[in-house]
Every structure is written in structure tokens, then in C-alpha cells.
Amino acid sequence: MKKKTIRERINEILSNRTDNPGEKAKKEKLGQKLKENLKLIEDIIGFSDDVVVREFQLGGKTGIEAAIIFVDGLTDKQVINENILKPLLIEKFPGDELKDPARSDIIKFIKDKTITINELKIVDQLEKVIDGVLDGDTALLVDGYIDTFLLNTRGWDKRSISEPQSETVVRGPRDSFTENFRTNTALIRRRIKHPALRIKGISIGKYSRTNIAICYIEGLTNKYIVEEIKERISNIDIDNIQSSGTIEQLIEDNHFTPFPQLLSTERPDRVAANLLEGRVAIIVDGTPFALIAPITISIFLQSAEDYYDRFIIGSFLRVIRLLAIIIAMTLPALYISVISFHPEMVPTQLALAFAGGRAVVPFPAYTEAFIMTILMELLREASIRLPDPVGSTIGIVGALIVGEAAVSASIVSPFMVIIVATDTIASFAIPNYSTAIAFRLVKYPLMILATIFGLYGLVLGLIILSIHLAGLKSFGIPYLTPMAPSRLGDLQDTVLRPPIWSLRKRPEHLRTKNEKRFSSTGDDDGYERTR
Amino acid sequence: MAMKEHGKLTERQFAGIIANTLLGAGTLLLPRDITAVSGTGAWLSVLIGGFISIILLLLLINLGLRFPEETIMEYGMRLTNKWIGGLIGIAFCTYWLFITGIVVRIFSLMLVSSVLLRTPLEVIVIAMLLTVLYFSRSDLQIVGRVNEIYFVFVILPIMYALFLGLREINLIRVLPLTGGKGIMPILKGGLKSFFSFLGFEIVALFIPSLTTQKLAYNYSLKGIVTPLVAYIITMIVSVGVFGVEELQTLVWPTLELIKVTPFPGLLLERLEAVFIAFWVVAIFTTAANVYYASVVGFTQIFKLKEHKTLTLTLLPLAYLSAILPDNLHDVFEYVDIVTKFAAGLIITTIIIYFAAIFIKGRKGDERS
Known part of the structure; x- marks a missing residue:
């Protein structure tokens, strides 16, 4: 037997030590055997207490083994019981087709006739299954199939929408963002019911896997600004993001300054107004503050209530x-x-x-x-x-x-x-x-x-x-934009707040694709244009 | 070179740079210096000085527009040869350095004699020069923006003070409008007033960076006429308030003007400290722009990559030229010499370069 060199042995030891679950999830593949798949997943998640694995047999007399995996606390258990387990256990599966070699029909049958969950994905990559489970989805594995269901059963305890703490107004809407990502995007969507509103998601943070949404108005917001922001955010390489403040510091232009270069606000109405002026909003999961960029010095004087x-x-x-x-x-x-x-x-x-x-x-x-x-x-x-x-x-x-x-x-x-x-x-x-x-x-x-x-x-x-x-x-x-370089059109909305009817144009310096705020001059609808 | 990318300077910033550079130490000295020569005709002298400056400025711009991609340092060295062009460039830059020092010195003298009675002159000079240093490390875009903002801060207080001073004018002191001593004193005063217009020649460095070069004439005129008007009003008001004879006894006539002008119903009783505060901005923009021009000029002559390398190196020279004169009297003699030197330099440069263009044809254009 050939003796191993020291170098080889070190490499061997090192390669054994890199049992980073994240890496492993990328390397390993799902197989057809349910038991093996379950073992693989449990192994990667590390038998954590909050991960629940429920094995069962599909309804009727088929005897096909299946299992669901979900994280307790991130999921709505009633939905799992009523809409996943109940139909799967009760429904009569067509026994004859079992002998059919084209067994993938069972997957189709489950999808089309059994499960009553509105959002489902069928994936065959281990990594996606694990990511989905950790995000609150329920994974459904069926023995003999690589295809795995990811069923949206997300539901966790969240703070309800409350009044803004740091930007109170006397006259104006009283809702503010919460820590919940979807609530926040919904708050914006509720204020801009136009199909041109884009909410693009991205996940940042090697461990925290924080969801981030970049919101803008298609056909209105300057493309270059959107691209720049997307690029800067996707270039972030960090393990942990818990607040929009972290994102702010990672994507701002100048670090050695006390002045904020992104506006952070907890008011959906302010975000909506800024989106429609041609700015971009960034929403970070777990933070009740949205970021708005780009901003200039005039925000020093602005409050949501001004308008x-x-x-x-x-x-x-x-x-x-x-x-x-x-x-x-x-x-x-x-x-x-x-x-x-x-x-x-x-x-x-x-x-x-x-x-x-x-x-x-x-x-x-x-x-x-x-x-x-x-x-x-x-x-x-x-x-x-x-x-x-x-x-x-x-x-x-x-x-x-x-x-x-x-x-x-x-x-x-x-x-x-x-x-x-x-x-x-x-x-x-x-x-x-x-x-x-x-x-x-x-x-x-x-x-x-x-x-x-x-x-x-x-x-x-x-x-x-x-x-x-x-x-x-x-x-x-x-930063000093309306003043230097001077944009006379934008100067009116800095120290003074001009009448709404005289603000006929969006801020010049943002170079929006659609400048007019009033449709009387026609061709105001950015949506029509982009089509 | 990193400095002269096209489109770094808007036309408004261009005009702001000219106006801010001119408005500075000139307003402090102008009334006494010129009236000493041309009496009540001083405003005519200023007009003549301004007129000459405008012509020279327009010629410089005409020259610059023939080489839309190059600054005066670069095309100068190409039109003539490395040595003549380089020498002219160095002459300009050195004289700008000198101006930086002199302007800061004049202002510091005024500060020491009026508000900062116990602060050493050197400390005041150093504080100002350090601020200039911080400024000169910026990019041209930032230089433009800063000038754009400060234009308002420089011009409004001066105008405010002067218009309040209008109420105190006694018309008898202003007449005769022509000075009554014939044409020669007025022309002499014109040359003397030229000091207050010095600095306009730095535009020769900025023309290639303009967004719309066609507008250079238009906006440079706007930039230079503003200080011209301010100067003429200063002359008339200070002569009208004090009279020619009394002006000769005042060290800082414009400051005295503010002292004697009552400011109705304000929280503050005496406003000269406030006006000096605004003057700091006016002096700063003059010194900073000229120093910046000097740094950039040297950078281009020696073909360095970045102008930041020189900012700190040249600062001791500016400091030296600030503390070189012993007293106010010395300063005025330096000012006289510099004024004559600058007038000669600008005129010879324009003649040499136009002659070179005439001889060589418009070769410069083909290359770019």
C-alpha cells in the first residue's frame, strides 16, 4: 500500500473539516429514495429541534411513502394540517397507475388534484429545498421521486402595523413599516396600484439570508440609477445583515462623512411619493425602515407632512x-x-x-x-x-x-x-x-x-x-444638487414648498424618463410607454 | 490629464469662478487707492480698468476656444516651444501663487486691525491657507460647485451694504464726475484698478472643461460685469460718503463705510463683524481659486498625473509671499509691482500666442 505523503494527509484532514452545511447542501443531490433524502436533509439542517419531519403514506391503498418537512414557528400549522396533510391522507390516489412506469403522474396528481395551497414550486435541487424550508415553506417529498414540492405555508408572529415612531405627523397617514418584509412591500403596493411598480427581490448575507427588495417605477425611474443600486447591493458580500442601516453603510458613496446619503424612513406614504419622483426604495426584511436613494441636501428640510x-x-x-x-x-x-x-x-x-x-x-x-x-x-x-x-x-x-x-x-x-x-x-x-x-x-x-x-x-x-x-x-x-450644480427647475422645491399645481415636473436631476406629473399634457402614463 | 475632462464645469459655475475670483481684496483697497490718483473720477478709472480686463478676458477666451481640448499651458507649449511656453506658464503660476499670498495677507491685516486684535498675523494666514489647501485638493467639479454656492454669499452682502450706504451719500462730494484733473490721472487710476480685476486669466485653464464652450463668451461677460458693477458702486458710495480727502486717511475705507452705515432694527448693533465674516468667504474664493489655478497650471507644465501631489508642496511658497512684506505699506508696493507685471504678462502672452497662430496657421485645430 502506498504511503500517503504529509501534504495529502493534511489535505484529507482539511477536506473532511469543511463540513459547512451550506457548502454541503450545494454539493449533495437529492436521490429517489425517501429515507435517504430525509436523512440527507436532517443531516444538513443538523437535527435542529424546530425542524419537524412528518412521515406518512399517501391516501388510499397505494402505500407510497411521503414526508413533509417544515420549521415550527415559521409556518402556519393549520394550513399544513388542513391543506396539505388532510387532502394527502384522505384523497384516493389512483392505485392502478402505480404500476405504470411513467410514475411522475403522481406528482402531477398531487399538484393538480390534491393539495390546496395557492403557491407551490416543484424543485429537484437539495439546496433549494433547504432554503425554502428555512424560509417558512413546507417541503413535501414523495418516495421514488426526485421532484419535491415547496409549499408556501409561511406564517409567523409579527407586529401589526402601528403609528410611526420617529416621523409623526399631525395631518397625514398614520401607518408605518413593520419588521415583516411582505407587509412592507404590500404597504407600498397599496399606495401605488399601478402595474409599473416593480418590487425586485434579492437575498443578501451568507448566514442571515436577508431578503431585500428594490422598488422602482418601470418607465419612470432612471434606468442607470436602478442598475447602479442593484449592482451595489448584489456586490455586497457579508455574512450578516440585520438592519437597513447596514445596507446603507455598504452601498453609500462616501464613508467618511456624518451626512446620510440615503434617506431612511418608516412612512410608506413618503416612500410612495419618492418612488413617483423617480427615486428608488430599498426594503430590508426585519427592518421597519425603508431606504430611499438617491437623495440631495434638500431632504434636510423636508418632512412627509409638507405636501x-x-x-x-x-x-x-x-x-x-x-x-x-x-x-x-x-x-x-x-x-x-x-x-x-x-x-x-x-x-x-x-x-x-x-x-x-x-x-x-x-x-x-x-x-x-x-x-x-x-x-x-x-x-x-x-x-x-x-x-x-x-x-x-x-x-x-x-x-x-x-x-x-x-x-x-x-x-x-x-x-x-x-x-x-x-x-x-x-x-x-x-x-x-x-x-x-x-x-x-x-x-x-x-x-x-x-x-x-x-x-x-x-x-x-x-x-x-x-x-x-x-x-x-x-x-x-x-449632494448639493439643486444649488450646485444649479437646477433652476428643482430649486423651487427646496427651502420653499411650492403649490402642488406648480410642481409640474419631477425633479430634473433624477433624469426621469417621464417628467410630467400632470397628464393634461398627455403621455403621462409610463406603463403605456414601456409596452 | 485628469483635470480637464470635457463637461466638468457648467457655464454658471464658470461665471461664478470669474466673479468670485475678482471680488476679494479689491473691494477693501479700491476706494482709497484709486481716488488717490484720479480723485472723484475714480469710478471712470474703474470702468476703464474693467474695460481693459474685459477685452483681455475675451481675447483669452478666443484663444482658448481655438484649442477646445487643451488648456493654455498645453497649447502654449505646443504653439511656441517647450521653453517659451513653459516659461510663460511658470510665470503665470508663480504670479498666481504670489497673488494668493498677497490677498490673504491684506485680509489678515484687516482682521488684525479690526476684530482679531490679539491674534498673531501668521496664525490667521495659516488658518486661511490651510482651508485653501483643503479646497485645492478637490476635483474641478467640486471647485465649480463651491464657487456656484458662494457667488450668492459674496455678492449679496456687498450689495446690501453698498445700497444702505447710498442713503448717506452727499452729492457734492461725488462731483465733478470726471475728476477735473484731465485724462491722465484717470488712465493711471485705470491701471491701478487693474489689480482688482486680476484673476480673470485663470479661466484659460478651465475652458476645455466647459460643458458648452459656445457659451463661454456670454457667461464670462456675466462673470466679469458683476464685480465691475460692484466696484463702481463701491467707488461712488465711498466717495459720496467720505469725500476724496477723507478717504486718503482711512486704511480700510470699505470697512469704515460699513461702520458708519446704520443698520435699521436688527438684533446686532454693529455689523462689521458679520460683514467681515462674509468677507472671509470673498477672500477665500479669490485665494482658493487662484491657488487652485496655480497648482493645476504647474501640474500641466510638468505633466504630472494628479494635481494633488503639488497642493502641499506649493503652500509654503504662498505662505512666504504672504508674510514677505513687512507692513501694509510694503504690501501696497508689492501690489503695484504685481499689477504691472500681470498686465504685462497677460498682454505679452496674448500677443505671442496670437502671433504663433498667425505664423503656423491653425495647426492646433487639426490635431484635436
């Missing part, structure tokens, strides 16, 4: 939000530079009041500002993580410590409290959460610059910020 109120009110609210952004970003820095560098800027009495308030404070203005803003950040972070009953305590403690005690202990001046409070309120008025966080973060470098150079430093900081923003892109579309 539901009358345009004058919508415009007013947007101006307020612009003010909120400016205040949230610059107010502490402005305070530092005025107190430390340019006290002559403010009216004399106010300057005196500043000085009077600060007379007992032992720190320079910037130390005071940093103490207070960091205290505020701590308060915020604490109140988000804590359960509700304790959270209100934090509010009281914060108000007492920050509002009262800090001032009377002369750690900060009363003006500083006002400044920080205004700053915080302003940052809450920014409609989009991730944008608000970005500006909250930008505040600190600006404060440092203002500490060193006063107003000059603040402006230099803003210049650097704007260069940074000018360099950002969202799926190839420059």
Missing part, C-alpha cells in the same frame, strides 16, 4: 427648519465667538447683561459652552436608552441640574443655559433624525474653531463644511 398642508404653511415650516439647522449647527459657536472676540457686536445693554451673568462664572466662555453641550449630550443619550418610567426621572434630574443647580452654583451662566437649550430644541426641529445627528456632530468642530479664531474661525469651518458637502455624492448625484 399635506397648504403650500404657504408648508413653506413656512421649511423656513423654520432651515433656521433650526442654522441654529443647531452654529449657535454655541456663535456665542463663544461673540463673548470671547466680538462683544461689540451686540447692543451694549445685552453685552452688559452677558458680562453680568458671567461675572460669577470662573470659566472662560468656551469651557462653559463645552461643559453645557456635553452635559446636554449625556442627558439625551441617557434618556433614549432608558425605559419610559425612568426616562421621565432623567428629565427632572436634567432640568434641575442643568437649569437650576448649575446656574446657582455659578458653573455656567444663565445665558449659556438658554443657548444650549435653544440649540437642543433646534436640533429636535430638524425633521430627519440622521441629519439632525450629523449637524449635532458638526457643531463641535465649529465650536473649537470659534474658540480659536472667533467669527473668522466659524466662517472658515463653514467653508470647509461646504467644500465637504460639495464633494459628496449620492449614487452619482451631487
Whole structure:
């Protein structure tokens, strides 16, 4: 007998060790013997407790062995009992045809006359069977056949549709996405009942196998954007995806920036509106947030409600939000530079009041500002993580410590409290959460610059910020789009919200295939065109 | 070369680059410098200076449009030869570097004397130059976008201040409109005002990147007429408010103009700090654009792959030219020399290249 070399033995050991069930499922094949197939499947799934295998004989006197496999908890058991087992056990199978060599008729018989399940697939690959079972399907194997049924029996406990948590509106729809993928796509489909709405699925994540849907409007959305998004998503190679936030970070254009390049929203109405403007939505299973791309800087000011109120009110609210952004970003820095560098800027009495308030404070203005803003950040972070009953305590403690005690202990001046409070309120008025966080973060470098150079430093900081923003892109579309490169047509729907009737065109920068929003000019229906 | 792909710059951005580059240090010095020479006829001097600049700009664009695929550095070296073209290119780039420094220096001097009284001048210069460095590392597209946004920030505050100043004008100080000293002082003032228009020549680098080159004339005119109008209004307002004699005693006439102008009913009592804040943007765009042009120019002369390699290398030179002059008086002398040098350089360049085209025929076009 030939002696094995060390190299061969190592290879042998290594090849034995790669018993990755996923790999194995790809390699192995289904056979005709039921017992062997069951053993193979159980072996790959690893005899997990939640996988149920039920063996039985087809109805009548045929004596054909069969088995169903499903995962307990992912499936609707009543459907399995009523619509799969019951018909299979009770139905009289044509015994004569058993002797017929063309036995595949049994498969056809089951499909055509027995099972009362609306969605079924017949597959002959082991991998697909296992994937289907793990996705909530029930596999039906019949002895003597490679062909295996995958019956859709999906049904698991899910949260019902509730009101949006982070994007509440006063006047507008109150439904929001849930963790359930199909519920989410259905919510969109319910709002766009046009055949041109496309919902294309893809599964990402080597282990998590997360379902992702890319939604767009055929014949309206720019093809290149759709292709780009599809390509970026299918290029993702990662083992685990649990949230749309992960997807966002994997497909965004620029990583080193606090600014979001995809909009994440939990409102189906917002997704629908954006789809019809020519954007693409990405829905991730297990996340109540859909992603919208590409976006530009104007979403900083937008809220879903803008379009539901009358345009004058919508415009007013947007101006307020612009003010909120400016205040949230610059107010502490402005305070530092005025107190430390340019006290002559403010009216004399106010300057005196500043000085009077600060007379007992032992720190320079910037130390005071940093103490207070960091205290505020701590308060915020604490109140988000804590359960509700304790959270209100934090509010009281914060108000007492920050509002009262800090001032009377002369750690900060009363003006500083006002400044920080205004700053915080302003940052809450920014409609989009991730944008608000970005500006909250930008505040600190600006404060440092203002500490060193006063107003000059603040402006230099803003210049650097704007260069940074000018360099950002969202799926190839420059971030500052309606302003630079300027698109005069799109500019009207940024700081102001124009009347609905004057928004005759979809955003220019998205280069939609069908620009008109009103059909009075004819040829509006993208669907007709694509046919 | 990576820099000049067609279609990177829209026409509006092109106009924005011209206007932003011109509006800068000029507005700070213009009123005193020109009135010193041509008295109340200063606005005519500015008009003449602007007119000359417009002609030179149009000639440069005409030259550039003959070589739609190349920048002035590239076709210059091809039209003449490596040495003459290279030398002209280097002259341009060096002078741009110098301008960067001088502009930053002038502004820093104003900051030190008005709002940042205790900050060392060098620190202010370095802070500005570092911002310029960050800017110059961007792609041309981003340069265009930034200029497009800033156009509003540069022009609106200046216009706002000037129009408020209009109320304070005493017409007696403005007259006689021709200065009353004959034509020579006005022409001299015209040359002096040329400094405020310097920087327009950087467009020669950007013409090949334009989306629609046909519109280059149209939009470059828009770009240069905006600062021209702003300058003329500045002249008239500052002369009207202060008078020629008093202007000579003011170091920063435009700043004083804002100081004496009352701003009705605002939260802030004195707005000069706010205006200086906007001025930072105006100065930044001037310095940054010119520095960017210098970096890109050198990159093309030495046929480097990427302009980012040079951004940091050239910054110390800009810094040197900023701190080289000892005091404000020195700065003004440098400004005078640079103005004359630039005028000579631009005019000779245009003459040489047109002559070369005339001699060689339009060979340039065939290759591209």
C-alpha cells in the first residue's frame, strides 16, 4: 500500500473539516429514495429541534411513502394540517397507475388534484429545498421521486402595523413599516396600484439570508440609477445583515462623512411619493425602515407632512427648519465667538447683561459652552436608552441640574443655559433624525474653531463644511444638487414648498424618463410607454 | 490629464469662478487707492480698468476656444516651444501663487486691525491657507460647485451694504464726475484698478472643461460685469460718503463705510463683524481659486498625473509671499509691482500666442 505523503494527509484532514452545511447542501443531490433524502436533509439542517419531519403514506391503498418537512414557528400549522396533510391522507390516489412506469403522474396528481395551497414550486435541487424550508415553506417529498414540492405555508408572529415612531405627523397617514418584509412591500403596493411598480427581490448575507427588495417605477425611474443600486447591493458580500442601516453603510458613496446619503424612513406614504419622483426604495426584511436613494441636501428640510398642508404653511415650516439647522449647527459657536472676540457686536445693554451673568462664572466662555453641550449630550443619550418610567426621572434630574443647580452654583451662566437649550430644541426641529445627528456632530468642530479664531474661525469651518458637502455624492448625484450644480427647475422645491399645481415636473436631476406629473399634457402614463 | 475632462464645469459655475475670483481684496483697497490718483473720477478709472480686463478676458477666451481640448499651458507649449511656453506658464503660476499670498495677507491685516486684535498675523494666514489647501485638493467639479454656492454669499452682502450706504451719500462730494484733473490721472487710476480685476486669466485653464464652450463668451461677460458693477458702486458710495480727502486717511475705507452705515432694527448693533465674516468667504474664493489655478497650471507644465501631489508642496511658497512684506505699506508696493507685471504678462502672452497662430496657421485645430 502506498504511503500517503504529509501534504495529502493534511489535505484529507482539511477536506473532511469543511463540513459547512451550506457548502454541503450545494454539493449533495437529492436521490429517489425517501429515507435517504430525509436523512440527507436532517443531516444538513443538523437535527435542529424546530425542524419537524412528518412521515406518512399517501391516501388510499397505494402505500407510497411521503414526508413533509417544515420549521415550527415559521409556518402556519393549520394550513399544513388542513391543506396539505388532510387532502394527502384522505384523497384516493389512483392505485392502478402505480404500476405504470411513467410514475411522475403522481406528482402531477398531487399538484393538480390534491393539495390546496395557492403557491407551490416543484424543485429537484437539495439546496433549494433547504432554503425554502428555512424560509417558512413546507417541503413535501414523495418516495421514488426526485421532484419535491415547496409549499408556501409561511406564517409567523409579527407586529401589526402601528403609528410611526420617529416621523409623526399631525395631518397625514398614520401607518408605518413593520419588521415583516411582505407587509412592507404590500404597504407600498397599496399606495401605488399601478402595474409599473416593480418590487425586485434579492437575498443578501451568507448566514442571515436577508431578503431585500428594490422598488422602482418601470418607465419612470432612471434606468442607470436602478442598475447602479442593484449592482451595489448584489456586490455586497457579508455574512450578516440585520438592519437597513447596514445596507446603507455598504452601498453609500462616501464613508467618511456624518451626512446620510440615503434617506431612511418608516412612512410608506413618503416612500410612495419618492418612488413617483423617480427615486428608488430599498426594503430590508426585519427592518421597519425603508431606504430611499438617491437623495440631495434638500431632504434636510423636508418632512412627509409638507405636501399635506397648504403650500404657504408648508413653506413656512421649511423656513423654520432651515433656521433650526442654522441654529443647531452654529449657535454655541456663535456665542463663544461673540463673548470671547466680538462683544461689540451686540447692543451694549445685552453685552452688559452677558458680562453680568458671567461675572460669577470662573470659566472662560468656551469651557462653559463645552461643559453645557456635553452635559446636554449625556442627558439625551441617557434618556433614549432608558425605559419610559425612568426616562421621565432623567428629565427632572436634567432640568434641575442643568437649569437650576448649575446656574446657582455659578458653573455656567444663565445665558449659556438658554443657548444650549435653544440649540437642543433646534436640533429636535430638524425633521430627519440622521441629519439632525450629523449637524449635532458638526457643531463641535465649529465650536473649537470659534474658540480659536472667533467669527473668522466659524466662517472658515463653514467653508470647509461646504467644500465637504460639495464633494459628496449620492449614487452619482451631487449632494448639493439643486444649488450646485444649479437646477433652476428643482430649486423651487427646496427651502420653499411650492403649490402642488406648480410642481409640474419631477425633479430634473433624477433624469426621469417621464417628467410630467400632470397628464393634461398627455403621455403621462409610463406603463403605456414601456409596452 | 485628469483635470480637464470635457463637461466638468457648467457655464454658471464658470461665471461664478470669474466673479468670485475678482471680488476679494479689491473691494477693501479700491476706494482709497484709486481716488488717490484720479480723485472723484475714480469710478471712470474703474470702468476703464474693467474695460481693459474685459477685452483681455475675451481675447483669452478666443484663444482658448481655438484649442477646445487643451488648456493654455498645453497649447502654449505646443504653439511656441517647450521653453517659451513653459516659461510663460511658470510665470503665470508663480504670479498666481504670489497673488494668493498677497490677498490673504491684506485680509489678515484687516482682521488684525479690526476684530482679531490679539491674534498673531501668521496664525490667521495659516488658518486661511490651510482651508485653501483643503479646497485645492478637490476635483474641478467640486471647485465649480463651491464657487456656484458662494457667488450668492459674496455678492449679496456687498450689495446690501453698498445700497444702505447710498442713503448717506452727499452729492457734492461725488462731483465733478470726471475728476477735473484731465485724462491722465484717470488712465493711471485705470491701471491701478487693474489689480482688482486680476484673476480673470485663470479661466484659460478651465475652458476645455466647459460643458458648452459656445457659451463661454456670454457667461464670462456675466462673470466679469458683476464685480465691475460692484466696484463702481463701491467707488461712488465711498466717495459720496467720505469725500476724496477723507478717504486718503482711512486704511480700510470699505470697512469704515460699513461702520458708519446704520443698520435699521436688527438684533446686532454693529455689523462689521458679520460683514467681515462674509468677507472671509470673498477672500477665500479669490485665494482658493487662484491657488487652485496655480497648482493645476504647474501640474500641466510638468505633466504630472494628479494635481494633488503639488497642493502641499506649493503652500509654503504662498505662505512666504504672504508674510514677505513687512507692513501694509510694503504690501501696497508689492501690489503695484504685481499689477504691472500681470498686465504685462497677460498682454505679452496674448500677443505671442496670437502671433504663433498667425505664423503656423491653425495647426492646433487639426490635431484635436
